[in-house]
Amino acid sequence: MTQSQLVVDAAGVDLIEGVLAGFVAPRDLTLHGAPAAGAVEVRDEENTPIACLYLASGGVAGVEPRRELATMHGPAGALSARPCAEDLRALIAAGGPVIALEGFPTSKQLDEHSDKDALWCVTVPRSPHRHDHSANVARAVHTLLANGEIAGRLVAIPAFDAAGPLTVTDGSPALPTLLHRLGADRVVLVGDAFTAAVGELAPSAILDEFSRTRSSAAQSGAVVLFTGLSGSGKSTVAKALGAALDEAGRKTVVIDGDEARQMLSAGLGFDRESRNLNVERIGYVAATAASLGAVAIMAPIAPFESSRAAVRARALRAGAFVLVHISTPLAECERRDRKGLYAKARAGEIPDFTGISSPYEPPTDADIVIDTSEISVDDAVAQVWEILSSKVQLGPYRPAIAQS
Numbered sequence: 001m002t003q004s005q006l007v008v009d010a011a012g013v014d015l016i017e018g019v020l021a022g023f024v025a026p027r028d029l030t031l032h033g034a035p036a037a038g039a040v041e042v043r044d045e046e047n048t049p050i051a052c053l054y055l056a057s058g059g060v061a062g063v064e065p066r067r068e069l070a071t072m073h074g075p076a077g078a079l080s081a082r083p084c085a086e087d088l089r090a091l092i093a094a095g096g097p098v099i100a101l102e103g104f105p106t107s108k109q110l111d112e113h114s115d116k117d118a119l120w121c122v123t124v125p126r127s128p129h130r131h132d133h134s135a136n137v138a139r140a141v142h143t144l145l146a147n148g149e150i151a152g153r154l155v156a157i158p159a160f161d162a163a164g165p166l167t168v169t170d171g172s173p174a175l176p177t178l179l180h181r182l183g184a185d186r187v188v189l190v191g192d193a194f195t196a197a198v199g200e201l202a203p204s205a206i207l208d209e210f211s212r213t214r215s216s217a218a219q220s221g222a223v224v225l226f227t228g229l230s231g232s233g234k235s236t237v238a239k240a241l242g243a244a245l246d247e248a249g250r251k252t253v254v255i256d257g258d259e260a261r262q263m264l265s266a267g268l269g270f271d272r273e274s275r276n277l278n279v280e281r282i283g284y285v286a287a288t289a290a291s292l293g294a295v296a297i298m299a300p301i302a303p304f305e306s307s308r309a310a311v312r313a314r315a316l317r318a319g320a321f322v323l324v325h326i327s328t329p330l331a332e333c334e335r336r337d338r339k340g341l342y343a344k345a346r347a348g349e350i351p352d353f354t355g356i357s358s359p360y361e362p363p364t365d366a367d368i369v370i371d372t373s374e375i376s377v378d379d380a381v382a383q384v385w386e387i388l389s390s391k392v393q394l395g396p397y398r399p400a401i402a403q404s
C-alpha cells in the first residue's frame with residue numbers, strides 16, 4: 001500500500017480531532033490532491049505525524065490517531081475536541097436542556113432557558129479575527145453564568161473550519177448538527193434573531209460584548225485579490241487603492257505580482273505549478289497581514305482558478321475577501337506593452353506568456369469586473385472601495401492626494 005504525506009495547519013489538526021471526537025464523520029472529509037486509495041500520513045506544521053487517513057473509493061474511510069493532538073487555542077480558552085466531546089456526551093445524557101447559541105441571546109431567551117442543568121453551547125472558531133461573533137457570545141454568557149444571572153453550564157465546541165488541503169466537504173457543520181451527533185435529540189436554537197431583538201437586550205454583559213464585537217468588526221482585515229493579464233492595470237489600480245486606504249487611516253499593504261517575484265517567489269518559473277505556488281505564497285502573506293487587521297492587496301496575474309480559490313479560502317479565515325477581475329482586453333494590454341514583453345512573446349522569445357502562449361482562466365466568481373480601457377483609475381478604485389466597504393468598515397471614498 002502506498003503511503004503519502006500531507007501537512008495541515010492548526011485548523012486541519014482541529015478537524016482531525018473533530019473526527020476522532022465524533023463531531024465529524026470521516027466520509028465528510030475532503031482531502032485535496034490525495035490519491036484515490038491507500039494511506040495518507042497527516043502531519044502538523046511542525047512536521048509531527050498526528051494521524052493516518054485511510055482512503056477508499058476516493059473518500060476517507062477511516063482515521064487513526066498517531067499521537068495526542070495539540071490543545072486547541074480558541075479565544076474562549078484552551079479547548080480540545082475529544083475531551084470536550086466526552087464531557088458533552090455525559091452532560092447531554094444527563095437530560096438537561098441543550099441550547100445552541102447561534103448569536104447573542106436576548107434577555108427573554110436567557111430567562112426562558114435558564115436552568116441548573118442547562119447546557120449553553122457555542123462554537124468557537126480557531127481564528128479570533130474572522131467575521132464571527134461566537135467568541136463574544138461565549139464571553140458574554142460566561143460572564144452571566146459567573147455572576148449568577150443565569151443558571152447552567154457553558155460548553156464551547158470548536159468550529160471545524162479548516163481551509164487547507166483537508167476540509168469538511170460541505171463546509172463547517174452547524175452547531176445543532178454537531179450536538180445531534182453527540183446524542184442531543186432536541187436542541188433549542190437561540191440568538192439567531194439578534195438584530196431584530198436588539199431592543200430587548202438588558203444584561204450589561206451582553207451589551208459590553210456587543211459593542212466589543214462592533215469595534216472589532218471595524219478593525220477586521222481583508223484580502224483584495226486583483227487578477228488579470230499583464231498590463232491590464234492591476235498594479236496601477238491596486239497601488240491607487242492602497243494609497244486611498246492609507247489616507248483613510250487603514251493599515252494597508254500592496255503586494256504586486258512583479259515585486260513578489262523578486263523575493264518571495266524568486267526562482268519560480270511561469271509553468272502552471274509555479275504560478276499556482278507563487279499566487280498561494282502571496283495569498284499566505286496577504287492573509288497573515290489581514291489577520292492582524294490590515295487590508296492586504298495582492299496583484300499577481302493569478303491566471304488559474306485553483307490558486308485563486310485557495311487564496312479565497314485562506315483569506316476568509318482571516319477576514320473579508322474581494323476578488324477583482326481586471327478584464328482589460330488582450331488587444332489593449334498588448335497595445336500598452338509597457339515592458340515590451342508582448343512583442344517578445346509574439347516573437348517567441350518568452351515561452352508560456354499569459355494570453356499568448358499560456359492560458360488565462362477568467363474568474364466566474366469575481367466580486368467586480370473592471371475594464372481599464374473603459375474607466376479611469378479613480379473610478380476603478382471607487383468601485384473596488386464600494387465593494388470593500390460592504391465587507392469591512394471604511395469611510396466614504398476620497399481619492400488619495402497623490403492620485404488627484
Ligand SMILES: Nc1ncnc2c1ncn2[C@@H]1O[C@H](COP(=O)(O)OS(=O)(=O)O)[C@@H](OP(=O)(O)O)[C@H]1O
Pocket residue numbers: 229230231235257258261270274275276278279299300301302303339341350351352353354358
Ligand atoms: N511568461 C510570462 N507570463 C506572464 N508574465 C510574465 C512572464 N514572464 C515574465 N512575466 C512578468 O511577470 C509578471 C507576472 O508575474 P505574476 O507573478 O503576477 O504571474 S502569476 O500570477 O504567477 O501568473 C508580469 O508582470 P505584470 O505585467 O505586472 O502582470 C510580467 O511582467
Ligand SMILES: Nc1ncnc2c1ncn2[C@@H]1O[C@H](COP(=O)(O)OP(=O)(O)O)[C@@H](O)[C@H]1O
Pocket residue numbers: 228229230231232233234235236237299336338372373375376377380
Ligand atoms: N484606467 C486605467 N487603469 C489602470 N491602468 C491604466 C489605465 N489607463 C491606462 N493605464 C496604463 O496601463 C498600464 C497598466 O500597467 P500595470 O498597472 O503595471 O498593469 P499590470 O499590473 O496588470 O501588469 C500602466 O501603464 C497604466 O498607466
